[in-house]
Every structure is written in C-alpha cells, then in structure tokens.
Amino acid sequence: MSEKIESQTVTMAHGAGGKQTSELIDKVFAAHFANPDLTADDAAVLNPPVGKMAVSTDGFIVSPAFFPGGNIGKLSICGTVNDLACMGAKPLYLTCAFVIEEGFPMEKLEQIAEAMAKTAKEAGVRIVSGDTKVAGKGQVDGVFITTTGMGQIEDGVQVGGELAKPGDAVIVTGDIGRHGCTILLAREDFGIEADVKSDCAPLWKTVEAVMDTTHELHVIRDATRGGVGTVLYEIAGQSQVGVQIDAAKIPVATEVQGVCGMLGLEPLYLACEGTMVIIAPAEQAEKIVETLHQCPYSQNAAIIGTITEENPGKVIRMTEIGTQSLLPQPGGELLPRIC
Known part of the structure; x- marks a missing residue:
C-alpha cells in the first residue's frame, strides 16, 4: 500500500479537484481498491456479462457510521452485492460515490475504505470506478456512500416478488x-x-x-x-x-x-x-x-x-x-x- 496521507482530516481542498484530491484518491481509495479493472479515467471499460445482467444502486447514510459488526463501508458493499444476489446474479463490478463532510477524520475514512476492499474481495466483486465530493461542515453527517453494482444472472434462475405460489x-x-x-x-x-x-x-x-x-x-x-x-x-x-x-x-x-x-x-x-x-x-x-x-x-x-x-x-x-x-x-x- 502507498504511504499514508499527511492530513489528519478531510478538508474542502480534498474535494476541489487539485493536488489534495489526487492525494486522497491515490493514497486512500486507489491504495485499497486496486484491481485490474479500477480506472483513473472518466469511466471504466468492462467486459459485459454473458446473458442477462442485473444492476442495482443503493445509498448508505447509516448513523452511527461505525457499529458492532461493521461500518458504513462494509455495509455499502454488502447491501448492493446482496441486492444483486437476490436476483440470482453473480456480482461482477461495483462503482462507489462518497460524499464526505469537511473535518471527517482521515483515519476513519481509511478504515471505511479498508472494510470496503476486504468485503468486496470476499464477495468476489471488483470496485471499478467512483467519485468523491467534500461537503461543508454540517452539510453532511460524516460520510455518505452510494454504490452501484452489476452482476450476471445465472442460467436457469428466475426469481421475483410476484412468483410466490400457494404451498411454497x-x-x-x-x-x-x-x-x-x-x-x-x-x-x-x-x-x-x-x-x-x-x-x-x-x-x-x-x-x-x-x-x-x-x-x-x-x-x-x-x-x-x-x-x-x-x-x-x-x-x-x-x-x-x-x-x-x-x-x-x-x-x-x-x-x-x-x-x-x-x-x-x-x-x-x-x-x-x-x-x-x-x-x-x-x-x-x-x-x-x-x-x-x-x-x-x-x-x-x-x-x-x-x-x-x-x-x-x-x-x-x-x-x-x-x-x-x-x-x-x-x-x-x-x-x-x-x-
């Protein structure tokens, strides 16, 4: 992993698109999310799944962001991976968007990124693209994360809320x-x-x-x-x-x-x-x-x-x-x- 970021907290400069933004992305997110499909360009270029595809988006604003058994980072991966799984779809790719409050501790942000990377690896899904925004103090409560997942629906599986039958x-x-x-x-x-x-x-x-x-x-x-x-x-x-x-x-x-x-x-x-x-x-x-x-x-x-x-x-x-x-x-x- 690359060296730690020097700043103790997230500042407005980390969302301004300049040197500090690059440092945040490289030393926190890219350092944890590195994989062959993760892009530094404006969009990831991916191999499409064979057959039908499932897509799901979910936003995570849990309070508190850290809780016994997990944190918002782990939750943001589990929530979207599980939504894909509910459609019989093998998770392939995830994108993630962060909205971070100015002053949020950098150490906690790194713990969130680490949990996301660990959970994504366990689920067999790759984080391929993302976005980072920094909001002013009080405009966001800590950190919010949105993840979008794409998965390949397994052959022969058709599930849906309208398919329950008497006797099931x-x-x-x-x-x-x-x-x-x-x-x-x-x-x-x-x-x-x-x-x-x-x-x-x-x-x-x-x-x-x-x-x-x-x-x-x-x-x-x-x-x-x-x-x-x-x-x-x-x-x-x-x-x-x-x-x-x-x-x-x-x-x-x-x-x-x-x-x-x-x-x-x-x-x-x-x-x-x-x-x-x-x-x-x-x-x-x-x-x-x-x-x-x-x-x-x-x-x-x-x-x-x-x-x-x-x-x-x-x-x-x-x-x-x-x-x-x-x-x-x-x-x-x-x-x-x-x-």
Whole structure:
C-alpha cells in the first residue's frame, strides 16, 4: 500500500479537484481498491456479462457510521452485492460515490475504505470506478456512500416478488433483527447494554450454494429496511397470496429478543443486513435449509411458514399458544438511518 496521507482530516481542498484530491484518491481509495479493472479515467471499460445482467444502486447514510459488526463501508458493499444476489446474479463490478463532510477524520475514512476492499474481495466483486465530493461542515453527517453494482444472472434462475405460489415454503437464512437492534443500541439513546452485533455480511456465496442445490426458487429477498415482516407483506402483495408464519419457528437471538421485550419492538420489523427471505416449493425446502446450514452466515436458517391461497396480501402469524393473529402492517417511521 502507498504511504499514508499527511492530513489528519478531510478538508474542502480534498474535494476541489487539485493536488489534495489526487492525494486522497491515490493514497486512500486507489491504495485499497486496486484491481485490474479500477480506472483513473472518466469511466471504466468492462467486459459485459454473458446473458442477462442485473444492476442495482443503493445509498448508505447509516448513523452511527461505525457499529458492532461493521461500518458504513462494509455495509455499502454488502447491501448492493446482496441486492444483486437476490436476483440470482453473480456480482461482477461495483462503482462507489462518497460524499464526505469537511473535518471527517482521515483515519476513519481509511478504515471505511479498508472494510470496503476486504468485503468486496470476499464477495468476489471488483470496485471499478467512483467519485468523491467534500461537503461543508454540517452539510453532511460524516460520510455518505452510494454504490452501484452489476452482476450476471445465472442460467436457469428466475426469481421475483410476484412468483410466490400457494404451498411454497417460507425460509429465513438466519436469525432476524440483529442489524436494526445493533444500530438502535449503538446510538445510546436508551442506556441499554447488550452484546448484539450486526449480521452485516455479503451473501452472494450463500445464494450461489443454494442455487447449486436447486434452481427451483421463486423469491429471494434481502430483509433490510423494514425487516422480514415488511418483506413478507411486499411478497404477499406482489404475488396476491397469503403468508402464514409460525412464531415459534422464527429464529431470534436471545439478546435481540430481550431488547425488543424491554422497548416493545417487533423483531420482524427490525432490519437485517445478512439475512434473506427465500420462497421455494415445499419439496425443496429441507434441502435448501440443509445447504444454508453449511454456509458461514446462515447457520440459523429455518423454515418459518407457508404461502397460502387464503388471506391474499396479508401475513398471518401462528402464536406460540396455537392461535392465529394478523401481523400488523408497519407504518410510519420505524427506525431511521439503519443503512
């Protein structure tokens, strides 16, 4: 890696396009993101994927920018890689744009870039182009990142929110609500101490393992903002089906359950950044879960319910005592700036 940048903080000069801008790009971003496709020109020139391509863009403004289990840099790679994976697409290329507040510590910026490089390498994706802007003090809260990803859709895979069918199994790839709970506690608004870490993780290789097991998949959805509950309502609406879930089968970490109990929160509506919802034919469900249990980020995967013809557009929860209740549809502001 090249020598460290001399400035202790980001200044307006770092966004002015001159010597300091070049220094910032070379010594922080290019030093970490170096790969054969990373360009210093105005646009990257890339080999197109074979067949269909998936493209996704996401902005990241999480507060705080550093949290147990990750930081905004790691999150910015995971979020976009996982969105591509949800379409059955192998991530190939990423672009990233930074908006940095004047005075932001250079050491923290380098930690963010380092986390991005490490996560991109794990996901098998290359950062190929980017942009850097510096905003005046108070115009931006620390650092915001936007990433755009491009991926190649695997042959024989067709997934979408409108493809869920009655009789399908509802699977979650891990325990739910950890990211939202982590961000909530990291803000220290409630004075609660709990050992909770974000589940933030790149999930392409997890999805790839599932697709190697079976191509009979109907929906894959990243349960980020709004959590699993919101995802299930989206799928129910898109496919015009009902969803029935069993509360006793939903994996929730004990510490997350405890925090939710104290604050009156519903884990189903807390964000995940390393857990997906998979809808697949019931006869494939056990095989999918067995595969997920062998992957590093999905050892708590579980079948939590079924797709039904009854109650189209609604999510029904079977309680621990055997009664049924309508899962209230979320509304208003749940937990802002979790991603």
